[in-house]
Amino acid sequence: MKKPNYFFLMLMFIVSIVIAGCSEEAEGQDKPEGKGKYPDKPIEVIVAFNAGGGTDVAARTILNYAEKYVGSSFAVINKPGAAGEIGFTSLAGAPDNGYTIGMINPPTTLLHPIQRPNEVKYNLDDFSLIANIVSDPGAFVVNADSQINSLEDLFEEAKKRKLNMAYGGPGTSEALTLRRAEEMKDVEFNKIPFEGTSPAVAALMGGHVDVLITNASEVISQYEDKKIKVLAVGSEEKMDLMPDVPTYKEEGLDLTQISMRGIAAPKGVSKEQVEFLADALKKTMEDEEFIKKATEMALPLDYMGPEEYKEFLENYNDELVEEFERNPW
Amino acid sequence: MEAVFQALLNTLSFHNIVVLFLGTFIGIIVGCVPGFNASVGVALTIPLTFSFAPDTGLILLVAIYAGAVYGGSIAAILINTPGEPGNIITAMDGYNMTKKGQGGKALGMAAIASWIGGSISAIFLFLLAPPLSKLTLLFGSFEMFLLAIFGLSIIVGLSKGSMVKGLMSGALGVLLATIGIDSITGSYRYTMGLPSLYEGLPLVAVIIGLYSLGAVFELGEQKSATIQNAGVKVNKRDILPNLKDMKKTIKTIFRSGVIGTFAGITPGAGMSIGSAVSWEYARRSSKTPENFGKGEIEGVAAAEAGNNGVVGGSLIPLLTLGIPGNAVSAIFLGGLLIHGLRPGAALFTTHATTTYGLIWGFLFANFVMIIIGLLGTRFFSKLAIVPVYLLAPLIFVISTAGTLADRNLLADAVVMIIFGIFGYFLIKLKFPLVPLVLGFILGPLAESELRRALLINQGDLLAAALHPISIILIVLIIFSLFGTQLKILSKQLVRKVKKQELGGAENI
The missing domain is CATH 3.40.190.150 (Bordetella uptake gene, domain 1)
Structure with missing residues (x-):
């Protein structure tokens, strides 16, 4: 029965090295800062x-x-x-x-x-x-072949039927914007939470949802390829990267995102x-x-x-x- | 067209070839080490490519990606510690081959299958990227749900021995995956107030715990002094796969490469589905399905070709639409952006030289992979005869380091150790581990996609179920679950009809 002993000896040895390593690192963090020039x-x-x-x-x-x-x-x-x-x-x-x-x-x-x-x-x-x-800035985005061409269209359409709105899920800044927009415009979206922007963009481009609220920079490539339309962005002023897209405020939605x-x-x-x-x-x-x-x-x-x-x-x-x-x- | 050749010349320049070899080699090493996988490899290399020219930087990244996916098979085969979820399938047959002294053969087969599988996906990427990317968009939430269920249905085939234990193991995996913030409502499920559990149990820690630590415990108590069973004499002919093995597996490899590519294109599916579906298909069409999971070389071939096919497949929607097909290609997106390359049409027009350089690089990386793989097999396979008292503690330390590298969280190491102990008892009680991991990966996908589909369709799924892709998937699921029974049933029916015909004839 010699081998198991070897095994555990070796295990213990390595475990102790690891533990020692950890403690040294912890000490390193407490080192007092150098008196000289910051940062050294x-x-x-x-x-x-x-x-x-x-x-x-x-x-x-x-x-x-x-x-x-x-x-x-x-x-x-x-x-x-x-x-x-x-x-x-x-x-x-x-x-x-x-x-x-x-x-x-x-x-x-x-x-x-x-x-x-x-x-x-x-x-x-x-x-x-x-x-x-x-x-x-945040952005409302629709598919390139969508009938919706502006924020105004969007809210009008939302009054007629329940639009499927892809967003980042409860507790995110998008959720907050949506909630305020719904209150202000007296509409209700069918909100569909997605984990991350990519699957939501895919769902939008595939026609599985009607509209998406996300961050403008995350849809720049698709915007440049004209695969999607950006209805409006949530900044105070127009974005340099999307010069032809109006802001929420310009479109009559008094919000920033x-x-x-x-x-x-x-x-x-x-x-x-x-x-x-x-x-x-x-x-x-x-x-x-x-x-x-x-x-x-x-x-x-x-x-x-x-x-x-x-x-x-x-x-x-x-x-x-x-x-x-x-x-x- | 000009860009394609220009890109070829660029890729064949001296420094790009050096980078190609270096990247593939680093990738293989990264893939080998439990806990370090393609995601980690690509993520850590992105900042290094800052100072590189875009084509060189991307060739390095894609070489690491391809190399790491292959490298994962080495540890899976030799010491039963898959680095990636995709390699858990490889480990089933591969590790059993190692025990029988055929580790070299399994490694060689993994290299060949990875090479062909990867190359097939590269060709798809090269020729058919724009039309295939439309496929990605056809997958709505309900289709994704069905795909996850299809993946789960393979558990039936994976449960060697006891079906009940396989299903229990799968269900346990699904159950464990419910821990974390519910992505639909945002409520906290079984998190016990621990922030480290908010995003669920970490996949890397769970897999390493179950497999690597499980392997350490198993090695610690086994009687044989090496992984290879005592008394096994390695036949010289078994060091590499021979022509007979090739003939037997070549069809499977090609088919699995295609399956893998399509799994890569499909959003959210990724390597676990790619390799599992390939393996299951190979098992069903084999004359000796009972050998699968017990050290069948065809199983290794199927899993690895499927796994590497995913690489090229996952790049298709990424490059054309900017939608990453899996976790690694999501990180790869960062690598593209850092070089000012935004996915989409511009990649194939303005930046065509760079993009095709990346695709050539991927194709060549697969060549480099097989060179390194076959040359290295002799050295790697020596691991099987390293005394376990040296090997086991080493695996333990590397696994712990790998777990910590994932999120820099000590809590993950605790999860790993808990799952190691848990996994040990599962192995002792003869519960298969693969269904658990599959359930753990696919369960949450199925759950959130189903709930999303219900929200989108406002509770009425019938319309979604009648989409062409849904119908195909439903048929596949039925075959996957009841295929054997249907076969028997149809045979009986045919016999009955024939009998009746005969009987009818006699009556006249």
């Missing part, structure tokens, strides 16, 4: 969505160009799960030495703590906001560090090479500095809280 080591960036996803690709692209202005490299760490909640929570609780920052996705980031205040372990106050990078991607640090990071990073990101977003790349990738850029971003999100948050108290969804 790579900055970790928590992305709350999968590697290769929209937020991840946007983050890696801007960070790639930002390294030049920051003078240090970035290490992206993907912590996906629970629609970003896991990543946002871990960003809020990260050490505040300026070497851990992360991507936030308002309004999704804001909606989690509003909807489930007892379970979600962070809120907007737990972040030091650095900068907004992308503002992706914007998905943002920005960068934040955990609360407690020094003001100098926040300003340094915001400044570097601002320079990056004025970098011609980066702008060219972003246009190719259809990223609707929209820089906001720390103060502006904070004010914007606080107002946005108040609005959402009010809406939720008035009529929880």
Whole structure:
């Protein structure tokens, strides 16, 4: 009976190495920050969505160009799960030495703590906001051969029959927009939740649903191929990437719907560090090479500095809280 | 047309060929390691391609994708630890072959089948991408639901030994998959307030737990000092598949490649359906169906050709419509975007050189794959004679690392260990694991698509059931469930009719 002993000895040996490895890493995180120039080591960036996803690709692209202005490299760490909640929570609780920052996705980031205040372990106050990078307006989209040609058509048609409306599911920013639009226009859609934009776009193009509400940047390729029609976008002004598409407001729907991607640090990071990073990101977003790349990738850029971003999100948050108290969804 | 040749020349340039070899090699290694799969490989490489020219970057990504899907079969065959859901089917026959000392043969067959399956899908991608992409759009929610049910119906064929245990295992898989946020209503099901469970039990952790950790426990208690059964002498002729094996499997390989391609085109189906359907079809048309699942080389061939066919198939709707066919091609989309390539018509006009470069790259990656695969088989298959006291702890550590690499969550490792222990008892009680994994993958697909179909059709599914694709799928499901019985029944009927005719004749 010698072999089983070998087996367990080896197992124990390796397990102990693994455990030792883990503990060392934990110590590494507590290392006091260097007194010298910031940053003197790579900055970790928590992305709350999968590697290769929209937020991840946007983050890696801007960070790639930002390294030049920051003078240090970035290490992206993907912590996906629970629609970003896991990543946002871990960003809020990260050490505040300026070497851990992360991507936030308002309004999704804001909606989690509003909807489930007892379970979600962070809120907007737990972040030091650095900068907004992308503002992706919402959009109402129909198939290219649809009879519906404008938002007005859409609401008129909705009064005649129940239109199948594809959206991202309950609790998303699209759900919120739909609910408000239904109230304002006194219509009711047959709302069909989809997991992710791709299957919803496929269903729209295949004629399985009548209309889709999503983010404009996610349907750019199909829009350029004229496979779909974008009825209106949710930004304040027309989008550069879709210059002939009117806004919700121009079409008589008094709403805005914007998905943002920005960068934040955990609360407690020094003001100098926040300003340094915001400044570097601002320079990056004025970098011609980066702008060219972003246009190719259809990223609707929209820089906001720390103060502006904070004010914007606080107002946005108040609005959402009010809406939720008035009529929880 | 010019673009096609221009792309060919580009692809054959020195640096692109180097990248092709490198990518395929990295892919195979990534695929081999439990927990690291094509998704992880492609996702981690995307940032590296920033500084590359678009064609070189995409060739690297597609080579990694193709290589990783093949690489997954190596660990599945040798140590019964499939890296991808698609490889669970390969593991059934492959691992049993390894035990019998035919690991090399299984590996060689996997390489050949992967090569042909992948190449078939590349040819479809090359010639028929735009018309085939229309097929993707024909699949509405009800069709997707039927497809998932069709996939689940294969459990019947997969339940070797006891049908009841197979069905129980499948049902358990479906049940486990109900954990997580319900995608239709947004309510929380069995999450126990743990954020790590909001998106359900992580698939990677569940598969690694059931298979890899299960393998560790099994190896730990087995009497034989190596994976290969004690006393088995490897026949020199068994190191690689011979002509006789090829003759036997070639039809299956071609058919499975086509099945895989179509599974790839179909949204949401992916590798598990591609390989499972291919395997089941091969079993049904075989003269010795009872050998399937016990170390049948044709089973390995079918599963691997089906698996790799999915790769090219999944790129078809991605490139033409911007709709990824499976999880890996969804990540691949990120790789396209980073190089300013937006899927759609422009890919085949403005960016045709780059796009065809990608397709050539995929075709060549399959060649490189078989070169590396066949050359490596001799080395890889030595794993079967590594002492288990070295092998088992190693598998344990790599599996844990692989699980953590998926989402960087410690909770996933806990899930893996729980499923490892659970899987061990399932194996001991002779419950087949494949139905559980299939149920786990396809159950939620069936559920959410059915509910979506009900919403879209406002409760009345009859119209949806009369769509041509629905009818085809319903017929397939009936055959899959009752095919054997129908065969017997029709034989009896024919006999009865003949008898009556004869009887009638006698009466006159």
